[in-house]
Amino acid sequence: MLKLTSRWSRLYTVLAVVSTFSIFSCQKNSLTLESQEAQLNKKAAVSAQAGATIATLNWDQTYQKIDGFGAFGGRIVPFFESAKRDSILDYLWGGSGLKLNILRGKVLHTYPFNQQTKVVTIKPAGVSIDVDPNSATYQNLTADEKEQLGQVWIIKKAKERYEVPFVMASTWTPPLYMKTNTSSISAKWFNGLNFNTSSTAFARYLTGFVKSFQNEGITINAISPSNEPENVFSDWDASYWDSSHLGQFITNNLRPELNSAGLQSTKIISSENAAWGTADNFLSGMDRSKVDILAGHGYVEISGIITGQRGFNQSPSMWNFSIGGKPMWVTEASDDGGNYDNGIEGGLKLAVNMHKLLADCNANAYVFWLGMLAFQNNEALICTKSDGSLEFPKTYDVMGHYSRFIKAGYMRINVGVQNGNGLLISAYKDPQTGKFVLVVTNTGTAAVPLDINLTGFASGALNNYQTTASSSGHWENVGTVNPNSSGVYSLTIPAKSISTLEGNKL
Template sequence: MKNFSKIVAGLLVTTLLTGTAFSNELVAKAAVPNKITMNWNQQYQEIDGFGVSQACDVYGDQIYGFPQRDTIMDLLFSNDKGIGLSMLRCEVGNGLNMPTIEPQDGVWVYERPVSELWVINEAKKRGIDKIFSTVWSPPAWMKTTGKITNGGYLKKDCYRKFAEYLAEYVSAYKRLYDIDIYAVSIANEPEYAAMWQSCLWKPENFTEFLQNHLAPVFAEKNIPAKVIVGEKGEWSEAMVVNALNNPASCSRLDIVGGHQYSGSISPLTTAISKGKRTWETEVSDTGIYKNDIKDGVAWAERIHRFMSDASANAFMYWLGASYKTNNESLIRLYQDGTYVSAKRLYTMGNFSKFVKPGYVRIGINNNPVKGVYFSAYKNPLTGEFVVIAVNNTDTNHLFDLSLDGCTAGSLTQTISNDKENLTRYEDIISENGTFQLSLGGYSVVTFTGTNGSIRPEQRVWTITDELNDWKYIYSATPEWMLEGNDPYGGFEADPSRARRTAKSEQSLTYCFKNIRDFEAQIYFYKQFVGMKLYASIDGETWNPVGYEASRPKITGGYWEKTTIRPQGILQAGTNYLKIEFDLGDQEWDKHLAKISFDCDGVFVPTIHDSLNDWSKTDSHSVNWMLDADNAQSMEGDSSRARRTSASKEFITYKAGENKTFDTFCAKLYYFRGANSPIRFYSSIDGVNYTEITAQYSGSVDTGSYWRRMYAKASNLNCKYIKVEFDGGGLYPWDKQLGDMWINEL
């Protein structure tokens, strides 16, 4: 291996170790993350769960007869294979589609549909926490109209019979089928005389029924089920305020339910003031079928609002799976036996898979930026906690999350976006007690952690190039620039990245001693194509390097981010790594954002002349000066040698006593690509000089029309080295010598 590699790597690593800071206009544009805080001790409502209706009407039959029914049940109710719903809404059958247990007064029929029992038991197998049942209509014989459909009221003389009917429903399911009915809901949308199963109630009817009939019957028969009242089509407690304000009926009312086909999402204040749980028990969309991420994120925002704005204890989507051709279900079934999961299934899963019954909502800045929403929850028994972020914008947003009242070393992130469904990504590690959260455009991200967890040890890299300047780049092909633009926050406020300026093959080369490993962060637009890596021992013979790319993470505006690592171990003695960008639809389609190296690092040259003074030179011609102007365009170099007239000028270096020069490396700057040459000569006696055939690296753009390159030579065996600036050029200052590294033997 040529000795030059020892020199040039030394110049690059020495810059790092001496702590030189380089200012750059691009750095000043870096966005400051918004600051948010999770407050462990600021407690709100307890969560009862998330769920769907499935064992009701014809929908139990639809899933029971579906060829992939086990897969569908997994998607809905399994925490390992799906979204882990914890609640299942069933129907208290009335004789239309779902049989009633009392088809005639005093006649009891306990045989249940096999499809209903299958759905309930399969949900139980998958860990469902609560099964509750809603009455769409009492049996026809109990109603004023004698019909199940189109409304009608419960007959006054059937109030006690209806109470006994509900009690027997709960008892029979436990006695005959070992199914615990957690709660029964008296009426579905009691204000609406629907053409399907329906029954009308007035607020005062609820009060009378609860106080004088249901309460004594449930007490006599020792019925453990809780009672849900309300379930109005609008999110409102108007139907139950009368009962809540009556102490006797209020004591028999446990949960106020509501749908949300209209009405604002706000707290049911009377219910909450009386200590009642509030459940959103049905909502969906009957419009044209949607299955895109914007729909999914919109539903996540709605769930967030129920949890944070309304302080609801539970949220239920209308249907889990069905053959419906609109948006009434989370999973659409097809007659050919196939299915499609809507994005809203997975964005709902960002809540249901992680926030389990018994968790308590805790404090966090819930709407720190327009279109971005946070909620947080904790398990009081285990110390586990969950932060859910909904980004309903097309822009990436950054947040610094701090924890108040608890500590954690890392957070696990699970993301649903346009390409991913509840995909786990690499953990986020705390930095001085703070976590930087990056939320890609139109995404829902769940962050989970444990109070008291320890910060895991992190990989320590020898050198990291943030690509804020060119100081670590050994060589580059001509068409490169440092990009600071950040549309849609797609670069996560990274102030500077390297990217091509031409849609052709372009490369960057690094040179460090004994490169053992590396890791690079790449941003790409829409698709990641056309990147290759090469390694070399001597900078002349190159071998391809296979690499692994992490699962891409959507940031914003069609940009994605991936992390590159080598496959296997690099060849021993590797001193050079080349990164090549090729292909793609645009020259800006790939950006190198950061690269870190594990290497031996420092090669120390015998002589390093930074041209801050003339002390390390032997002599120089008259027309020279040390220039400190425009350092920001020359990588922060605050002193370089340059001519004072457009004439041929020289600088010479002399080896020490009984020493000779072996190698050198010179850092050169040119204005507007000026090509009037800088030449190098060697001499034994200081009189007779021979031109050195130097090897030049590719040049890189350092700003304001300046470019930088390196010149190197080895095996010189000379006493003197002369650096000569040729006559002519655009200006006297159009060529400058920034640094000179020389090895003596």
């Protein structure tokens, strides 16, 4: 994706060229609907605390289905070489950790590719993926071979140990010999796929990648032919695409090639622009007929960059085109503003970003950028201290407030809010089991009393999990909340906190 120190100074310059400002925010686009729902809920809402925020959950008013939460399985070589790699896998995809159900991988541009047989070699021959990283066998590999082998290990172990159900792979750049400038890894000067000579070859390369992982016993559920296709200023591996050519490539080359290889079930993701609003503009002018999952990233828009903002987009805008019932995924986001913050302020930036994209923009899935780094930086959910020990920024805990409790298949349900006091509240239900989850974020400096009403269903006690500035553990269970005689759940949401309440429909 990026170089850690230079993303914002260069990557978003290009957004000024390809982006237009969204006029209405997600909140404004949904104002009429929310106002109507607020009126419907107002009569039923009961407050047990003076000045409290009143949240009314409506079981029967549903929105999008949640597909899940994930992270990128990298940076690959530091991940593979880490002495803590087994623990890191568990902390991300395991039951004691975030319980992520999506793993994002990378279609490396360095794989050997036989264009006659269409075979892509995804790991060096004669070397087991279980090779000791300290052994001479591993150390004698090239940097490219280490990365290739490391990715197979990460994905395969995650699948074997935790049965991670969904693996996607994004493509930063085609092999260099397929690009218009065959000597440049970047997309500078609009360097991208040479459509005149390499469209078929690149489609076969992506298909061969999926087939080779299949031969390793790993299903690549979805593939994306691009990553931030508008970025023509950065030095890292990238490929320029305009929306017209990307749509044509997917429709005329990639989908037919996947089908001909028996990979009809492999989904295609596009277009993974750097900002949600940029993806809106890009996808709206693209042939999306063969795209299965519409995707964008969750970074600050160009309008925010101009005013000095960095990192997570705190006010993403709803897409203005008709998505035709297709899912919308956030396939990358992190706080890469440059200043490391492992505390609650950093965590709340992620909390706001996730709430706005899921609850206001109806995203179906949210994938964080890096699962781990070998040093301390907010681009990763898990960091490594200088002594080799692992560090968990509050962003890790915030991610878990969603990923540990809201499962794939849950539906977002309506929450009517009165006297909001700055709280961000969203709710989700499992239509099959009757479980439901309420996520509440308080970015303010004062605690807020909250009264919860239920419409269309009843429940028993709610389990209350919280993360605050002083929390020492992950998702601390601070007790249960029981309804009063009127069926109202009353509690106090601490300042600078995120809470997840979990219950069961009776």
